[in-house]
Amino acid sequence: MKIRFGCILLAWFCGIFVLIQRTGILGSSPLPLGKILYMPPFLAGATLLGLCGILSCIGRGGRGKERRWLLAAGAMFLVAALWTSYLTRIDLDIVLTEGQSVAVRSDNLFAFGGYAGKLARFPQLYLKLDSLTPEFSADRKGLQRLKATFQLLVNDGSPMRSEAREMTSWPAYRHGFMVSFGTFGYAPRYVLKDGRGGELDSAFVALRLFPADKEDYFRLMSPHTYFIRYFPEGKSGDKGPLFSLRVARNKDLTLNQMVRLGDEVAFDGNRFSLAEVKHWTRFRVVRDPGYPLWILGSLLLAVGGLRQRLAGRRRSVIEAAECRDPGVA
Amino acid sequence: MISRRRDLVAAICGIALALLGAGLINGNPVQTLRFRLGLYGNGERIKVEETIKHFNRDYATLYNTGGPTTMLGSFPADNLVKRRIFQEVRYWDQLNAVMVYDKESVKTTRIDFPAADRAVVVADEVWFICAQKVDTRERISTLKRNPVRIRYLLRLVRGKWRVSDFEVYNEGETLPVLAVNQ
Numbered sequence: 001m002k003i004r005f006g007c008i009l010l011a012w013f014c015g016i017f018v019l020i021q022r023t024g025i026l027g028s029s030p031l032p033l034g035k036i037l038y039m040p041p042f043l044a045g046a047t048l049l050g051l052c053g054i055l056s057c058i059g060r061g062g063r064g065k066e067r068r069w070l071l072a073a074g075a076m077f078l079v080a081a082l083w084t085s086y087l088t089r090i091d092l093d094i095v096l097t098e099g100q101s102v103a104v105r106s107d108n109l110f111a112f113g114g115y116a117g118k119l120a121r122f123p124q125l126y127l128k129l130d131s132l133t134p135e136f137s138a139d140r141k142g143l144q145r146l147k148a149t150f151q152l153l154v155n156d157g158s159p160m161r162s163e164a165r166e167m168t169s170w171p172a173y174r175h176g177f178m179v180s181f182g183t184f185g186y187a188p189r190y191v192l193k194d195g196r197g198g199e200l201d202s203a204f205v206a207l208r209l210f211p212a213d214k215e216d217y218f219r220l221m222s223p224h225t226y227f228i229r230y231f232p233e234g235k236s237g238d239k240g241p242l243f244s245l246r247v248a249r250n251k252d253l254t255l256n257q258m259v260r261l262g263d264e265v266a267f268d269g270n271r272f273s274l275a276e277v278k279h280w281t282r283f284r285v286v287r288d289p290g291y292p293l294w295i296l297g298s299l300l301l302a303v304g305g306l307r308q309r310l311a312g313r314r315r316s317v318i319e320a321a322e323c324r325d326p327g328v329a
Numbered sequence: 330m331i332s333r334r335r336d337l338v339a340a341i342c343g344i345a346l347a348l349l350g351a352g353l354i355n356g357n358p359v360q361t362l363r364f365r366l367g368l369y370g371n372g373e374r375i376k377v378e379e380t381i382k383h384f385n386r387d388y389a390t391l392y393n394t395g396g397p398t399t400m401l402g403s404f405p406a407d408n409l410v411k412r413r414i415f416q417e418v419r420y421w422d423q424l425n426a427v428m429v430y431d432k433e434s435v436k437t438t439r440i441d442f443p444a445a446d447r448a449v450v451v452a453d454e455v456w457f458i459c460a461q462k463v464d465t466r467e468r469i470s471t472l473k474r475n476p477v478r479i480r481y482l483l484r485l486v487r488g489k490w491r492v493s494d495f496e497v498y499n500e501g502e503t504l505p506v507l508a509v510n511q
Contacts, residue, residue, distance in 0.1 A: 004336075004339075005335060005336075005338075005339045006339075008336050008339035008340055008343065009339040009340070009342050009343040009346070010343065011343065012339070012340045012342075012343025012344055012347070013343040013344075013346045013347045013350070014347075015343075015347075016343065016344050016347035016348070017347040017350055017351055020347060020348070020351040021351060024365075025351075025361070025362060025365050026348075026351045026352055026355045026358040026361050026362060026365075027351075027355040027361060028355070028361065028444045028445060028446050028447065029444060039354060040354070041347075041350035041351070041353075041354060045346075045350075213505075214505060214506075215505040217496070219413075222416070223413040223414070223416045223417045223420075225496070225497065227496070227497075227498075229505075246497075246498070246499070248497035249417065250413060250414055250417055250497075251388070251430070251454070251456060251475070251477060251479065251495075251497055252456075252458055252473075252475055252497075253475060253477055253497055253499065256499055
């Protein structure tokens with residue numbers, strides 16, 4: 001009776017907790033399920049629920065012991081999967097511009113956005129984006145297809161593998177890693193020079209400039225903010241590629257004009273130009289040793305649940321037959 | 330009957346615990362709930378407006394006086410905003426000059442709350458800007474009238490609003506849609 005009470009309490013707790021976090025009623029924004037599962041209250045609640053489930057299944061006597069063991073094993077695997085994922089899962093967001101490469105190692109793991117479990121072991125991964133081919137809708141405001149060619153090397157002795165994939169296709173799988181990508185943007189290369197023409201700085205900067213007319217900004221070490229819009233096809237009769245460039249030094253607007261690719265503009269004793277434009281995309285690299293346990297646990301629960309249901313139906317058929325004719329059974 | 334009542338008690342306890350757990354894990358749960366239920370009163374709007382006034386007053390003072398560090402604690406802005414301002418103030422200080430920001434007008438045209446702890450303020454501002462020598466206050470640059478439209482991004486930290494970033498636009502310019510992560 002106590003176990004039943006605990007099961008109901010914890011099931012409601014987990015369900016309502018997920019609902020609150022998914023809707024964001026008490027938080028600043030709704031959270032994805034992947035984040036909610038690894039929050040301490042949910043972890044605690046789900047673990048206790050799993051334990052209650054196991055005790056409830058194996059504590060009962062009578063017929064159907066095999067079915068209940070199946071359910072208990074399923075619950076056990078799911079709890080184990082939850083904790084394995086929580087402690088060892090890696091789920092990274094890596095933004096790469098065409099031609100750019102990145103080596104993810106244990107010592108720089110936390111420099112990337114995303115999640116890395118406390119006990120995550122990371123066998124080095126090298127990722128290089130060779131090219132990105134977008135296909136736009138007729139009005140060039142939407143993305144219809146995005147194809148990426150990238151190279152993937154995992155430190156397991158196997159050779160580097162080149163992958164050519166669409167944004168919508170299955171993730172590339174290699175040595176436990178699942179690599180997928182999505183979103184698209186333009187990455188212009190800025191060149192900053194001093195008043196005499198000496199180059200101070202130059203780099204690609206990944207900005208959210210798609211579709212055209214969308215504005216984004218970046219900052220360097222100075223107090224300037226560079227606001228940019230990109231028009232690859234040009235604007236109002238002026239053939240592209242064109243940029244709308246605005247530079248503000250704190251609240252002082254020091255520059256506001258349209259510039260062409262390679263044009264140099266001067267402000268505050270500096271010269272600034274946008275030399276070339278490449279594409280960027282966001283890769284998602286996932287390695288979750290808990291996945292096999294999730295699958296196994298779910299399968300056992302499904303099979304156990306199905307057998308339980310079938311057994312219940314058979315019992316009710318027999319009972320109905322017994323009611324009609326007491327001599328049948 | 331008793332069993333059913335016991336199940337109901339268990340469900341109520343589960344819901345209460347879930348609310349408690351979610352409340353503990355999210356900062357400002359009561360304020361967020363008020364915001365989600367549409368009960369965010371005029372109070373927050375006034376607080377946000379006051380923060381912008383305070384920010385602009387301190388912003389001009391920091392420039393005009395060469396950036397006294399005693400003001401840093403009360404300046405309602407994130408460290409990155411403070412850093413950018415101080416970087417410029419120090420630049421002028423090294424030239425034995427100050428950049429003087431003289432306010433002509435600041436008119437708040439719009440206040441939005443994208444979340445309970447986030448506010449977006451659009452203001453049309455006109456500032457007169459010029460560089461002056463520190464000792465004689467002699468002008469060393471032309472006086473520039475700087476009419477701008479500014480979009481302030483604010484966040485609520487420990488019950489107080491502070492400016493986390495600001496974007497500068499031309500006077501009367503249509504503002505682009507705010508990026509999702511802001």
